[in-house]
Amino acid sequence: MSMNVSRRAFVGTAGLLATTLAACSGGNGGSESSAGDSGAGSAASTAAGGSVYWLNFKPELDETLQELAGTYTKETGVPVKIVTAASGTYNQTLIAEMDKSEAPTLFVIGNAAGVKEWGDFALDLKGTAIEKELNTDAYNLYDTEGKLVSIGYCYECYGIVANKDLIEKAGHAIDDIKDFESLKKVVEDIHKRSNELGFDAFVATDMDDSSSWRVTGHLANLEYYYEEQDTGDFDESTSEIAGTYLPNYKKLYDLMINNSVVEPSALATGGHDPATQFTNGEAAFFLTGSWDYATLSEAQPNVRMLPYYCGVSGEEKAGLNCGTENCWAVNVNATEENQQATIDFMVWLVSNPDASAKMVEQLGIMPYTNAAESTNGFLLNAAEYTADGCYVMDWATNYQPNVDQYRAALVSALNAYNSDPSDSNWDDVKKAFVDGWATQYKAANS
Amino acid sequence: MAKTASNDSSIKRSTRRWAWLFMGPVISAFCIGFVWPFFQGIYLSFCKFRLTSDATFIGVDNYQAALTDASFQHSFWYTALTAVVSLVLINILAFTVAYVLTQKIKGANLFRTVFFMPNLIGGIVLGYIWSMIFDGILAAYSTSILLETSYGFWGLIILLCWQQIGYMMIIYIAGLQAVPEDMLEAAKIDGASKWQTLFRVIIPNVMPSITICMFLSLTNGFKLFDQNLALTGGLPYIIQADGSTINTTEMLALNIYNTFYTAGAGSRGVAQAKAVVFFLLVAGLGLAQLAYTRRREVQQ
Incomplete structure (x- = not known):
C-alpha cells in the first residue's frame, strides 16, 4: 500500500x-x-x-x-x-x-x-x-x-477480496472457489448477468498511480512467487527473472479487466475509485490487502480474502500473500x-x-x-489458510529493482494492452516485466 | 547653489555608508538560497553520491552518462518542440486578443479579467483538470491522453495556451496602450491601411513587450514541470528491446526529476549533471533570444 x-x-x-x-x-x-x-x-x-x-x-x-x-x-x-x-x-x-x-x-x-x-x-x-x-x-x-x-x-496480507453476500446472491458459494477454473466460472457468470443482478464481478482495475500498484506490484507477486519455487528464493542478487509464470499472471489479469464494471479501455487515467465501487456493492471482487479491512468490512460485513488463483497446478493449496x-x-x-x-x-x-x-x-x-492480539479479518483468513496446510506466498515483489521506474514501464505497457489486447502489446508487457527487471537491476547496481 | 551641492554629496555619502544595511539581507538571502546551492550543484554533478553531504568526486563520468542517455536526448527534442510550438501559438493568440481588447469594444475589462484568470490556477491542478477534460472527450473514442504521444503533446500545448495567453495578453495590452497617439494619427493621415498601421507602426512600437513575452514563454516552455507531471507524467512509454523505456511525453525537467528520485542511488550524480546541462541550455537560449529581439526594438 x-x-x-x-x-x-x-x-x-x-x-x-x-x-x-x-x-x-x-x-x-x-x-x-x-x-x-x-x-x-x-x-x-x-x-x-x-x-x-x-x-x-x-x-x-x-x-x-x-x-x-x-x-x-x-x-x-x-x-x-x-x-x-x-x-x-x-x-x-x-x-x-x-x-x-x-x-x-x-x-x-x-x-x-x-x-x-x-x-x-x-x-x-x-x-x-x-x-x-x-x-x-x-x-x-x-x-x-x-x-x-x-x-x-x-x-500485511493481500489477495482477492470477495463479497460473500453478493456471490451468494448470484447463486454461488464462496467455498466453491478453490482454483482458477472455479473462480473464472463464478466471475464470468456474474459479469454475464450483471444487468439482471445489479452488480458486476470485478471493480475497475484503475491504472492511475493511486491504484496501479494492485497489478504492477501485488498481482505481479504471483509470477515471482511461483518462479521462486522453481529457481530458489529471490534476494538482492536476483538480477534477472524468466517470466515463466507470466501466462498465469495474464490469465487472472484478463479475467479481472474483462469482467468488470468498467471497460478495459477506460482504465488508463483511472478515477473510478475501486474501493468505493466495492463498498457500494457495485462489484463482488477487489484486489487489495489487509490494511483495507476496517473500511471494507464496515460497509460490506461479509468479506473474505481469496488467494491469487491463476491456474498453476496445485494451487488449491495456495494461501494469501503475506509480508x-x-x-x-x-x-x-x-x-x-x-x-x-x-x-x-x-x-x-x-x-x-x-x-x-x-x-x-x-x-x-x-x-x-507481548503485542496486542489482531482483530483484522483478512489476517485471520491468512491464518486459516495456513492452519489448513496451505502455503504462504511471500512478498517476492519486494525485490523489484528500481521499483518506481520498473512499475511505471509496466503501467505504460498494460495501458496499451488494455486499449488493444493484441499479442504485440502483450509482448511489450512481457518486455517491461522480464527485461525491465534486468535493465533496472543493472541501473540500480551500477 | 553650493549648499545644494554639499547636500547632495552628504546624501550620497550616507547612502553609501548605509547601503550594506539595505543590500545585506537580500544579498545574503540570494547567496544562501541561490549562489551557494548553485555552486554546490555544479560540484555534485562531478560526484557520485547518495547524500549530498557525502559525495565522492569522479570527474566527468556523469556528463558522459547524461549526454548518451537516450531518454534525455528524447526529452530534449520533445521539450524544444513543445517550447517552440507553444511560444508561437501563445504569442500570436495573446497579441490578437490584446489587439482586439484595446479596440473600443463593450465589456473589454470583463474580458481581460476572464482571460487572465486561468493564470491564477496552479500547474498541477490545471494538469489534472485538463487530463479529465481530454479523457472525457477521448473516452468516446475508446482511447486516452495517456495512450498516444501526439495526444499528450497537443494536450499540453492546449493547456499551456489556455494558461499563459491571459498573462501575455496583459503585457501586450500595456504595450499597445503605450503606442503614441500622434504616430497612429499621422499614419491615418498619410493613408496607411489597417495592416500597414499594424505592421509598420504598432508592432515596432510594442517590440519591448514582444521581447519580454517571447522570453517568458520560451523559458516557461523549457522549464515546464508540474503541468507535464500532472497531465501525462511521461506516458506513454516506448518499451525498448532491453526493457528500458523512453518516456515519450517526458520533458527535460521531469526527466531530471525521475533520474534523481526513481532511477536508484547510482544515478543521482547523473541527474545533477543533466541539471547543469539544462541550466546552460535555458540560460544560453534565453540570453541569445533577448539579445536578438533587443536589436529590433525601436528606441524612443
Whole structure:
C-alpha cells in the first residue's frame, strides 16, 4: 500500500529549481511535530540520556504515532519526534533528512532496494532488546554480510477480496472457489448477468498511480512467487527473472479487466475509485490487502480474502500473500544514547498493552510476543489458510529493482494492452516485466 | 547653489555608508538560497553520491552518462518542440486578443479579467483538470491522453495556451496602450491601411513587450514541470528491446526529476549533471533570444 508512488503525491514536494539546481534539499512535504517541551528538548535529551526521531512512512499511522509519542514523553520524559513523509515521498524525504545534523534515529528500510541504499546507515539489530521481543524472524531484512538491517513491526496480507453476500446472491458459494477454473466460472457468470443482478464481478482495475500498484506490484507477486519455487528464493542478487509464470499472471489479469464494471479501455487515467465501487456493492471482487479491512468490512460485513488463483497446478493449496515493507531500522550514526532511547521506545510500542493495542488497531498485526492480539479479518483468513496446510506466498515483489521506474514501464505497457489486447502489446508487457527487471537491476547496481 | 551641492554629496555619502544595511539581507538571502546551492550543484554533478553531504568526486563520468542517455536526448527534442510550438501559438493568440481588447469594444475589462484568470490556477491542478477534460472527450473514442504521444503533446500545448495567453495578453495590452497617439494619427493621415498601421507602426512600437513575452514563454516552455507531471507524467512509454523505456511525453525537467528520485542511488550524480546541462541550455537560449529581439526594438 505504501509503495505506490503517486504523481499526485508529488505535489507538495517538487520545487523545480530545488530539484534541478539547488541540490540542497529534496523537499519535504510531510507533517512534523515534536512531542515534549521543545525548549527543554536538548537539556532533557542529555538528562534522560537520549531522544527519538522517527521518520514514519505510513501517513495513515501518523495520528496514532503523534498521540503515542506524547504519551511516551509524559511517562518517561524522553522527547520523541515523529515526522511523517507525505504519501509516496518517503524516499525523497529520507534523502533530505539523512543529510541533516539531527537525522532520524528510527526510519524504515522495507525492501531489498532499501537495504542496498540505506543498509550502511542501519545499526545491526541482532541481540538488541527489540529483537528479543519478536515472535518470528520471517519479516526481518538482512544484508549480504548477514547484518540484521531492519526488523518488521507489522505485516500485511493481500489477495482477492470477495463479497460473500453478493456471490451468494448470484447463486454461488464462496467455498466453491478453490482454483482458477472455479473462480473464472463464478466471475464470468456474474459479469454475464450483471444487468439482471445489479452488480458486476470485478471493480475497475484503475491504472492511475493511486491504484496501479494492485497489478504492477501485488498481482505481479504471483509470477515471482511461483518462479521462486522453481529457481530458489529471490534476494538482492536476483538480477534477472524468466517470466515463466507470466501466462498465469495474464490469465487472472484478463479475467479481472474483462469482467468488470468498467471497460478495459477506460482504465488508463483511472478515477473510478475501486474501493468505493466495492463498498457500494457495485462489484463482488477487489484486489487489495489487509490494511483495507476496517473500511471494507464496515460497509460490506461479509468479506473474505481469496488467494491469487491463476491456474498453476496445485494451487488449491495456495494461501494469501503475506509480508511487509514496514521494517524498522535504527540509525547507526546516531549517538549511543539516542540509539538506546530509540530501542527503548520501540520495545514500549510493541509491549505496552495500551500502546500496542493502538498500533495493532492501525497496523493489523505485530509480530511480537507481548503485542496486542489482531482483530483484522483478512489476517485471520491468512491464518486459516495456513492452519489448513496451505502455503504462504511471500512478498517476492519486494525485490523489484528500481521499483518506481520498473512499475511505471509496466503501467505504460498494460495501458496499451488494455486499449488493444493484441499479442504485440502483450509482448511489450512481457518486455517491461522480464527485461525491465534486468535493465533496472543493472541501473540500480551500477 | 553650493549648499545644494554639499547636500547632495552628504546624501550620497550616507547612502553609501548605509547601503550594506539595505543590500545585506537580500544579498545574503540570494547567496544562501541561490549562489551557494548553485555552486554546490555544479560540484555534485562531478560526484557520485547518495547524500549530498557525502559525495565522492569522479570527474566527468556523469556528463558522459547524461549526454548518451537516450531518454534525455528524447526529452530534449520533445521539450524544444513543445517550447517552440507553444511560444508561437501563445504569442500570436495573446497579441490578437490584446489587439482586439484595446479596440473600443463593450465589456473589454470583463474580458481581460476572464482571460487572465486561468493564470491564477496552479500547474498541477490545471494538469489534472485538463487530463479529465481530454479523457472525457477521448473516452468516446475508446482511447486516452495517456495512450498516444501526439495526444499528450497537443494536450499540453492546449493547456499551456489556455494558461499563459491571459498573462501575455496583459503585457501586450500595456504595450499597445503605450503606442503614441500622434504616430497612429499621422499614419491615418498619410493613408496607411489597417495592416500597414499594424505592421509598420504598432508592432515596432510594442517590440519591448514582444521581447519580454517571447522570453517568458520560451523559458516557461523549457522549464515546464508540474503541468507535464500532472497531465501525462511521461506516458506513454516506448518499451525498448532491453526493457528500458523512453518516456515519450517526458520533458527535460521531469526527466531530471525521475533520474534523481526513481532511477536508484547510482544515478543521482547523473541527474545533477543533466541539471547543469539544462541550466546552460535555458540560460544560453534565453540570453541569445533577448539579445536578438533587443536589436529590433525601436528606441524612443
